[in-house]
Amino acid sequence: MDLVGIDTRLRQSYPHELDGGRRQRVGIARALALDPEFIVCDEPVSALDVSIQAQVLNLLMDLQDQMGVTYMFVTHDLSVVRHISNHICVMYLGEVVEMCPSKELFTNNLHPYTKALLSAIPSIDINQPMQPIPLKGELTSPINPKPGCRFYMRCPYARGGCSEQPQKLEEVSDKHFVACCRVHEIN
Numbered sequence: 001m002d003l004v005g006i007d008t009r010l011r012q013s014y015p016h017e018l019d020g021g022r023r024q025r026v027g028i029a030r031a032l033a034l035d036p037e038f039i040v041c042d043e044p045v046s047a048l049d050v051s052i053q054a055q056v057l058n059l060l061m062d063l064q065d066q067m068g069v070t071y072m073f074v075t076h077d078l079s080v081v082r083h084i085s086n087h088i089c090v091m092y093l094g095e096v097v098e099m100c101p102s103k104e105l106f107t108n109n110l111h112p113y114t115k116a117l118l119s120a121i122p123s124i125d126i127n128q129p130m131q132p133i134p135l136k137g138e139l140t141s142p143i144n145p146k147p148g149c150r151f152y153m154r155c156p157y158a159r160g161g162c163s164e165q166p167q168k169l170e171e172v173s174d175k176h177f178v179a180c181c182r183v184h185e186i187n
């Protein structure tokens with residue numbers, strides 16, 4: 001309880017007596033009790049308000065420094081991704097489309113889906129307002145996807161060849177992998 005910052009007076013509390021942040025700390029404590037090397041954190045802060053999110057994220061990072069544990073952090077929140085990640089995988093319909101060190105992704109993103117995703121992050125800089133890239137078209141069926149690129153129906157750069165073969169991840173620069181056959185033309 002000390003390690004995850006829960007007061008020991010709450011030792012006998014029931015879950016409904018704890019607030020969301022404390023309940024999340026209990027979840028972290030339960031994972032740490034197994035002394036793991038690797039923890040999968042699936043949307044661990046999405047249900048929390050912003051100030052509690054920051055507390056839980058800082059706790060996770062402190063514990064990582066103390067215990068050397070590795071996290072796989074699953075989230076839709078790009079500001080959280082940026083704050084906590086060393087390496088990032090961007091997924092579209094169940095497939096990794098881009099994978100690289102965190103800083104590289106935010107400065108030199110190469111896959112069309114990653115570009116659209118990051119363009120939707122709100123900007124607080126009035127000199128650089130956000131310029132979202134609109135995505136049109138329909139989603140490929142996730143249950144029975146077509147054989148080619150899964151982003152084909154919505155990609156502004158799609159060409160005939162994109163729909164013919166699955167796109168495989170290729171290393172386009174040091175530790176930077178992209179699954180798009182047109183990556184060099186587009187960038």
Ligand code: SF4
Pocket residue numbers: 111112113149150151152153155156157158159162167179180181182183
């Ligand atoms: S392979 Fe084609 S459709 Fe898929 S992301 Fe690249 S350009 Fe777009």
